[in-house]
Amino acid sequence: MTKETEPRPSGGAEGTEATNEGDFGFDPAARLAERDQQGLRRTLQPVEHVAARSRMASDPGGEKPRYGAEQIVFAANNYLGLTQDxxxxxxxxxxxxxxxxxxxxxxxxxxxxxxxxxxxxxxxxxxxxxxxxxxxxxxxxxxxxxxxxxxxxxxxxxxxxxxxxxxxxxxxxxxxxxxxxxxxxxxxxxxxxxxxxxxxxxxxxxxxxxxxxxxxxxxxxxxxxxxxxxxxxxxxxxxxxxxxxxxxxxxxxxxxxxxxxxxxxxxxxxxxxxxxxxxxxxxxxxxxxxxxxxxxxxxxxxxxxxxxxxxxxxxxxxEKRHEQLWDRVSRLRSGLEALGYDVLGTTQILPVVIGDRSDAVALAERLRERGIVAPAIRPPTVPEGTSRIRVSPMATHTEADIDRCLDAFEAAGQELDLL
Known part of the structure; x- marks a missing residue:
């Protein structure tokens, strides 16, 4: 049985004062601020094409995206590159x-x-x-x-x-x-x-x-x-x-x-x-x-x-498109390991373990500056001390794309004293 309560005053009328017996609403702004403080807030970043290469835009909110320069995408699960076939x-x-x-x-x-x-x-x-x-x-x-x-x-x-x-x-x-x-x-x-x-x-x-x-x-x-x-x-x-x-x-x-x-x-x-x-x-x-x-x-x-x-x-x-994917995966994994990076797994997903979350975020930003899109994955998605860059090549990446990715990892890693 619901406990009976007295009705709330209507408020707003002359000579009366509105009262508030409780606030049962939501405060999304406060929740977002908490995420910001914890470094967990994410933003949407529109892409122009779902492909191995695309222009991307910063989060436009409710406005139309404004795309920047084309970048090579190593962040998608479009493993066989068939979205634009x-x-x-x-x-x-x-x-x-x-x-x-x-x-x-x-x-x-x-x-x-x-x-x-x-x-x-x-x-x-x-x-x-x-x-x-x-x-x-x-x-x-x-x-x-x-x-x-x-x-x-x-x-x-x-x-x-x-x-x-x-x-x-x-x-x-x-x-x-x-x-x-x-x-x-x-x-x-x-x-x-x-x-x-x-x-x-x-x-x-x-x-x-x-x-x-x-x-x-x-x-x-x-x-x-x-x-x-x-x-x-x-x-x-x-x-x-x-x-x-x-x-x-x-x-x-x-x-x-x-x-x-x-x-x-x-x-x-x-x-x-x-x-x-x-x-x-x-x-x-x-x-x-x-x-x-x-x-x-x-x-x-x-x-x-x-x-x-x-x-x-x-x-x-x-068809044998998967064989082309495994070739790209092998080439990229071998190159990253040769640079001195710790690469987990045995599949087309290449987690490059950095450790510290701020280092991983910084590396992702430096890669982006060099035209490579590969996200930083950090706690709570992964355990503390195992922040990483998740790299996922596609069958449609060219050998030149793989080489450019490796060059970016080498230059960015050296700049951040990670290598």
Whole structure:
């Protein structure tokens, strides 16, 4: 029952004084000031083109962007450089002309088209599963899938993406965090939890395959071994791997399609579009279509996004563009290490560890002055003392682009006494 209170005076009338019994509003300016004080405030920086090279603008607020000189972008997840490929652009245009610019409704109403079903068949084939289901984003796919599975316990890698963390929270499952990329830590956590489990409990292990800030790869085969020991399900987020291994991801590279129950990924990185997907059994897909709230209550993915992603997936599977990417990655990693930088990971994501946050920010600024866009990543995104420059080359970067990036790292590093 709500406690009764006396009505507030209306105020404003002659001979009366307005009173304020409480302030239950918000103060976004104060919150922004706090972020400024902590060095955590971010700004939007519009780009002119989503490509290996682009002009960029400082945050214009509500005004029109004013672009500066062209710079080389080593900060995007457009790994195969397909966002401006004429075939992908044409596929998006043809989808809009044939189907429409938007789906117009939830997939469960009238937003389900033959185009959506075609991409889902292609994704299922690439991932070695019976079915696939499209979501409006990778974030929505993770949150909706974990919620729809409704596990009793989730075992989550310590460095999993925020969408996985939020999915665990929203599912109201007990969440057990195990040490990063450590199957022994996972096994110990499951052994400990098994002492208080019941036969009816459902357990889900969730991990990224490629981790976006460290560029390393989860030991998926070992994780599957542990899962099978306890009868748990395995869910793998392939956001930063989809399309880079003959159209598939790390699950396909390691031959684990039949051991991973839930394969999630995005269309917005290597596949140069927008949206997310989940691939798995027919029963899984049907359950998600009925119970994943982020699917049920969202308008279907736009036809141009579907058309673009389908063509990008075809190119990724049929051509060898990924080989060009790995060549650029190897050249850049070797060059950075030769300069004396500490580069983490084994994938297309090259985290250059600087340590001190102010040094990392300063290095990013000096790189920008030399025409290289590569962001500084600092706490709380990464642990204290591990601030870094996150470098991600594209297949469409030229050898001259790679050399210019290395020259910028060398000159800026020497100026800041980092080398």
């Amino acid at each position: 004429e075939r992908v652009v044409r596929a998006a245009r043809e989808a809009a002309e044939a189907v429409g610019t938007g789906a117009g409704a939830s997939r469960l109403v009238t937003g389900d088209t033959g185009l959506h079903r075609g991409l889902e068949r292609d994704l299922a084939d690439a991932k070695g599963t019976e079915r696939a289901l499209l979501f409006s984003s990778g974030y929505a796919a993770n949150v909706g899938t974990i919620g729809a599975l409704d596990p009793d316990v989730v075992f989550s890698d310590a460095l999993n993406h925020a969408s996985i963390i939020d999915g665990c929270r929203l599912s109201d499952a007990e969440t057990v965090v195990y040490d990063h990329c450590d199957a022994d830590s996972l096994a110990a956590a499951m052994a400990d939890r098994s002492r208080s489990s019941t036969p009816d409990d459902s357990w889900l292990i969730v991990t990224d395959s490629v981790f976006s800030m460290d560029g390393d790869v989860a030991p998926l085969a070992d994780i599957c071994d542990v899962a099978e020991r306890y009868g748990a399900w395995v869910m793998v987020d392939e956001a930063h791997a989809t399309g880079l291994y003959d159209g598939g991801g790390i699950v396909q590279r390691e031959g684990l399609s039949d051991r991973v129950h839930v394969q999630m990924g995005t269309l917005s990185k290597a596949l140069a579009s927008q949206g997310g997907y989940v691939a798995g059994s027919t029963a899984l897909v049907e359950q998600l279509a009925n119970a994943a709230r982020s699917f049920v209550f969202s308008t279907g993915l736009t036809p141009p996004a579907v058309g673009a992603a389908r063509e990008a997936l075809r190119i990724a599977r049929e």
